[in-house]
Amino acid sequence: MKSFGIHTQIYFGEGALERLEQIPYKRVLIITDPFVVTSGMIELITHPLENARIEYEIFKDVVPDPPVEKIATGVKAMLEYKPDCIVAVGGGSAIDSSKSIRDFALKADPYGTCALIAIPTTSGTGSEVTSFAVISDPQAKMKYPLVSPDLTPDEAILDAELVRSVPPAITADTGMDVFTHALEAYVSLNNNEFSAALAEKAIEIIGVFLLRAYLDGNDMHARQKMHAASCLAGLAFNSASLGLNHGMAHQLGSNFHIPHGRANAMLLPHIIEFNSNINKHSRSQKEYLPAVKKYSTVANNLGLSSYNKIMSVRSLVNWTQFMLKEMDIPLSISQMGNITEEEYMAAIPAMADAALADACTATNPRPVTRADVMQIYRDLW
Numbered sequence: 001m002k003s004f005g006i007h008t009q010i011y012f013g014e015g016a017l018e019r020l021e022q023i024p025y026k027r028v029l030i031i032t033d034p035f036v037v038t039s040g041m042i043e044l045i046t047h048p049l050e051n052a053r054i055e056y057e058i059f060k061d062v063v064p065d066p067p068v069e070k071i072a073t074g075v076k077a078m079l080e081y082k083p084d085c086i087v088a089v090g091g092g093s094a095i096d097s098s099k100s101i102r103d104f105a106l107k108a109d110p111y112g113t114c115a116l117i118a119i120p121t122t123s124g125t126g127s128e129v130t131s132f133a134v135i136s137d138p139q140a141k142m143k144y145p146l147v148s149p150d151l152t153p154d155e156a157i158l159d160a161e162l163v164r165s166v167p168p169a170i171t172a173d174t175g176m177d178v179f180t181h182a183l184e185a186y187v188s189l190n191n192n193e194f195s196a197a198l199a200e201k202a203i204e205i206i207g208v209f210l211l212r213a214y215l216d217g218n219d220m221h222a223r224q225k226m227h228a229a230s231c232l233a234g235l236a237f238n239s240a241s242l243g244l245n246h247g248m249a250h251q252l253g254s255n256f257h258i259p260h261g262r263a264n265a266m267l268l269p270h271i272i273e274f275n276s277n278i279n280k281h282s283r284s285q286k287e288y289l290p291a292v293k294k295y296s297t298v299a300n301n302l303g304l305s306s307y308n309k310i311m312s313v314r315s316l317v318n319w320t321q322f323m324l325k326e327m328d329i330p331l332s333i334s335q336m337g338n339i340t341e342e343e344y345m346a347a348i349p350a351m352a353d354a355a356l357a358d359a360c361t362a363t364n365p366r367p368v369t370r371a372d373v374m375q376i377y378r379d380l381w
């Protein structure tokens with residue numbers, strides 16, 4: 001038996017932030033990062049709360065790759081203020097921090113209920129609708145994925161005004177993260193008709209609007225579309241889970257601080273090739289691997305169809321590489337210039353072990369061995 005549900009009420013489109021004037025809560029803890037406050041973006045959140053005479057406090061200590069100590073500070077702040085609603089404002093780190101803080105705090109002191117409203121300021125993680133959060137332990141160089149329905153936000157507000165000033169490099173990285181979410185969910189072992197519909201729509205939007213949003217951040221139509229695609233892809237992988245791409249990208253993030261979306265983008269052509277085995281597929285093989293058909297459908301939907309399925313998958317790999325080049329994302333680790341070959345190669349065995357143990361890897365469409373993972377990491381150099 002399978003089931004599919006969407007817990008989060010989604011408010012979107014122009015003026016979506018007006019929802020904050022209608023919320024039925026009295027005491028709001030805003031959890032965000034210092035940039036949202038210093039840039040003045042926070043006023044887009046606090047003004048509607050003030051208009052509705054809703055009391056609020058701001059916790060602005062969120063940092064990227066939220067470490068456990070920061071989560072503990074947030075738990076303390078929440079238990080001192082005892083809000084009936086948390087408004088998470090920021091990228092994946094702010095939303096993931098808020099999910100963990102609310103969950104840990106209410107377990108430590110169940111003082112009442114506390115709603116969670118997620119307001120993303122990037123079009124990337126889809127965290128506003130998922131039951132996942134990733135927190136990290138910098139000393140152990142480990143990232144811990146938390147998974148629980150209790151983490152899922154109650155509301156998401158998608159207002160493209162908040163992503164207008166996102167710089168092109170971040171638009172590129174986060175946009176390719178969205179593409180990876182949709183594609184991994186689409187070929188995942190856990191995929192189903194509902195997740196597939198969401199992933200297909202997200203991919204269609206990315207094909208048309210990601211480059212537009214990258215080239216002109218003020219193209220609000222493209223921004224709004226990508227903001228919706230990010231949420232659609234989040235819903236898709238919340239149901240279908242992800243795959244080896246994310247399992248391997250998490251390790252590049254924790255070992256070399258490569259931004260999450262960028263690590264996914266760089267790995268993606270290699271993972272499509274591995275999952276479809278297009279380089280080793282011979283004419284004598286009668287059956288394609290299961291992912292081949294799905295990747296070729298994606299290629300068709302992107303307008304890249306070719307005369308057979310293997311060629312369609314090849315065109316999808318080429319399209320992905322084209323997107324990376326167009327948006328100035330390096331194609332290899334060596335191209336990045338800040339990591340030595342020696343330190344990278346030395347890290348591969350431990351990264352391979354961690355990637356195999358990563359929860360995302362379990363739903364990859366093609367079974368994967370340690371030797372496969374190590375080879376993909378080496379190819380990425």
Ligand SMILES: [Fe+2]
Pocket residue numbers: 125177181246260264
């Ligand atoms: Fe991701």
